[in-house]
Every structure is written in structure tokens, then in C-alpha cells.
Amino acid sequence: MDQNSLPPIQTTARDDAVLKALVGFVRAEALQPGDRLPTERILAERLKVSRNTVREALTRWEGLGLVERRQGSGTYLKAAVSPDMLHMPLTLAGGNDFTSLMHTLEIRRALEAEAAALCAERASPADIAEIMRKLDIMEQAFRTRDGMSSEEDWEFHQAIYRVSGNPLFEQIIAAMHELFHRFWEHPLGVRDFGHASFPYHRAIYECIAARDPQGARAEALKLIATVEDDLKRGAAKLKLPSQT
Amino acid sequence: MDQNSLPPIQTTARDDAVLKALVGFVRAEALQPGDRLPTERILAERLKVSRNTVREALTRWEGLGLVERRQGSGTYLKAAVSPDMLHMPLTLAGGNDFTSLMHTLEIRRALEAEAAALCAERASPADIAEIMRKLDIMEQAFRTRDGMSSEEDWEFHQAIYRVSGNPLFEQIIAAMHELFHRFWEHPLGVRDFGHASFPYHRAIYECIAARDPQGARAEALKLIATVEDDLKRGAAKLKLPSQT
DNA sequence: ATGCAGAAATTGGTAGGACCATTGGACCAC
DNA sequence: GTGGTCCAATGGTCCTACCAATTTCTGCAT
Helix, strand or coil, X not given: CCHHHCCCCCCCCHHHHHHHHHHHHHHHCCCCCCCEECCHHHHXXXXXXXXXXXXXXXXXXXXXXXXXXXXCXXXXXXXXXXXXXXXXXXXXXXXXXXXXXXXXXXXXXXXXXXXXHHHHHHCCHHHHHHHHHHHHHHHHHHHHHCCXXXXXXXXXXXXXXXXXXXXXXXXXXXXXXXXXXXCCCCCCCCCCCCHHHHHHHHHHHHHHHCCCHHHHHHXXXXXXXXXHHHHHHHHHHHHCCCCC | CCHHHCCCCCCCCXXXXXXXXXXXXXXXXXXXXXXXXXXXXXXXXXXXXXXXXXXXXXXXXXXXXXXXXXXCCEEEECCCCCCCCEEEEEEEECCCCHHHHHHHHHHHHHHHHHHHHHHHHHCCHHHHHHHHHHHHHXXXXXXXXXXXXXXXXXXXXXXXXXXXXXXHHHHHHHHHHHHHHHCCCCCCCCCCCCXXXXXXXXXXXXXXXXXXXXXXXXXXXXXXXXXXXXXXXXXXXXXXXXXC
């Protein structure tokens, strides 16, 4: 006897129905992120529901980061929507910032290594060329501005996730990336943060180009290790600022 | 000159103010998960805002999984809340095909191994006892019903994630679990699905109890590998049902 | 024509009131 | 006890009106 054989019935689910209708709408109209979707009043009239109900539904989507509402302007699509989407709110209630940052890095350590290994297994010659291109851009930015660039660095990593063939890597690590940078603000006083990670980017690329999964995994782990070290240095600096 | 030194002022942020007030309320009243919080009407009156505004705020919290609203009964706290909490919606685009299922397993492979290793490093004697308890329950269920039990098996794994000390493991793997089981229902015709993974549970536990991170990692990888094999067998069976 | 200030329309945000649907307890008949 | 009915409390929905921010239009001065 399975307890799931008698699921609770749903008599009313107005907001869910509204959201389902909206999913169908954006698909029918082929709306892209950035596009404006109909007025709350229009939606309420078309769907034959109260404007309040429409607002509750849109509030939920706003909380999920799917839409953005601008007073006086309209409601805009912020991300692609599809019928089979899973929403999972991540809650990070760690004590201090340092702990939370380390937590995001632990996830990245696991996923980054796996993605690099899969990438080395599955990369086509065109994929390898694309990754090299991103690597060149990143290295040039590094030399020009004499420091790690968040932007180009991120592009390089994203290319690896994409080539891994598993879209979940990019989506989850992107969430970690954003979570990380939300705690960031002040770089904990470490001026050359990320500097030590630079050489490992090329090392990862070379392993991928050589179709060496284990090597790519190892180099990715080293890269994350340098970031963790920087983070620990910063935390120590904050705790003992006078003992320099 | 940091662009963040001049954040945009907030002329109106009623719902945020409501949520902040609610955080203060649950802390002042020391509310625990499961407790009921005041009526929407009461909140609207006390906070001097419209009931609509209260509802929008509660809708956001509901979306984050912090509260649960039951019509006719009330609104109940579902998770602990604190002022310094960071929420980040993770939206994953899944599919219902074989490839998507494999993708979730690739993520689990990476995270499961890392979590097991961290668990082996950080587990206290009490933690190890707790994990053993879950393992016993699972093994008994296995022998009684002669098959892997999704429920008890999941409890065992969750215990490991918790002991890892990083709440993100449990949350992200839970998302993978959800994606996987969304299209589960029938185990692709493989009756003894997961059977092969059984012995590795105890193997993982023994590595954790022995404080052997590398061993725990290796056993976790083997466990996921058996699940991947089962999945492939099921897919082959679906494609070639007549060639048995 | 051009440019710009101010009016007007549009749109999301808030307010307040009313009613419906569900829940859970009180109460009662059997 | 069991089952049923009633009733108050509570979230869900609807309606209308107005506020606040934004965009668009208008019309005057140049």
C-alpha cells in the first residue's frame, strides 16, 4: 500500500492556473527575456480572474526571478520559461559570510571538477577551439589590467560547462556564482584575489585539448583550492588586522 | 569610486518592510517551524498596511518555502527564519527523456562523492551513530520488502548531506532527486531497480565511521555507477523490448 | 521643424470592503 | 463512540477606488 496512491485533490488553484496560462502565452507569442508581457488588467480580463489573483501569480514569478515588474512601465520577462521547470529555493543561513562563501566553493569544487572531466571526454575539435578562444580573451584581459577579471574568467568557465553536454552544470554553478558574489561586496581586503588561480586555467584547457579527463579534474581542483586559500587569507586578515 | 556606494533609494517597499517586521516577530516570539503565525487580518491591522500587501509578502515567503498557507486553518511557519538569511531561487529546466535523467545522475555523482568525503572528515561520533541508525532502518526495509525503498534510502543519504556541514548539498541534491523522480513512476521496466546499489550503502557508512574520506568518495561513486547502469538497462529494454 | 516643459494616459502598488470555500471545533441526535 | 449539523475563524477571490512612477502626447516657444 503506497501512501502516494491517494494524493490530496486540488479543488481550487487559481494562481497556478494563471501561471500555466502564462507559460502557454509566452510560448505561443515566442516571448524572449526582456520582452514585455501584458498588463495586469489585460491579463485579469482575458483570463476572467481578478487582478488580485493575477498579481499573486506574478508575485510568485517575481520571487523566482522569472519576471521583473516596473511600476508605471510594465512587467518584463527576465528568463526563459518552459512548462517543465523545477523551482527550488536555495536557503543559505550560515553564520558568517566566510562560512557561506566556503559552502558555495565546496559545491563548485565538486561540480567544476566533474564538468572539466566530462568536457575533456566529450569536447569536439570545434568545442576545444571555442574554449581556447575564451582562454585567450581571458589571458589578455589578465595581462592588460594586471588582475583577474570576473567577466572574462566567468566566460571561460561557462564555455567548459556548456561543452560538458549537461546544462545542469551551468545552471547550478551559475547559482553558486551569484550566491558567492552576493556575499562579496568587500573583497575581504585581499587585493590580488584570484591571482593565484590564473595559471590553472591554461592547465585545464590543455588537459581538455589532450582529452585527459583525470588531468582536467585535477587541475580544476587545484584552481578551486587557490580560491579557497585566498578566501582563508582574507578571513584571517579580517580577524587579525593588526598583526600584519 | 565604487558604483555600489550609492545604492538606489527605496521610496516604497511595503512588502519588504512587512517581511522584515515578520522576521522580527518570529524572533521575538521564538516561533518554531510548525507554529502558526498571526492572521492576515491581524497582521494588516497591526502593521497598518492593507491585507493585500500582507498577502503579497506572504506569497513571496510561500514561494521560498518559508511558510505554508492552509485555507480555513491559518499560515504556518515551515522553516527557521533569521535576519541574515540569503535566498536564491534555483530554476532548472529538465526534460523527461533518458538523457535528462542521466544529467541529474551526473550532478549527483559529483555532489554525492564530495558530500560523502566531507562527511567522513567532519562527522562527530553522534553523527556517525545517527547515520548508522538510518542505515539499519534502510537495510531492514530492504530485507522486509525485498527491494530498495525510496523513502528509507533517501533518509540515509540525507543524513550524510546534513553531516557534511554544508546545507547546499542537501538542497541541490534534493532538486536532482525531484527532477529524477518527476518522470519516475515506472522504473523503465526494471523490476529490481536500485538493487545493485544496496551493499554500497554500508560500504559508505563504514568509510565514514573510519574517517576515510577517499574511501567514502570511492564507494559513493560506485553506488551512483550502479544506478546509472540500471538506468541504461532500462533504456535498452525500452528500445529493444522484443530482443529479450 | 525643433526642443522642451507640462499635461494626460498608462501601469504597477496600495487600500478597503465584500463574499466564497475550506477548515476545525462545538454541539447534538442516535 | 459515531456520524451529522451548525458556526465561527481563516485563507482565497473579487471589486472598486486611488496613489505613485513611468511613458507618451500635446502645445507652446524658439
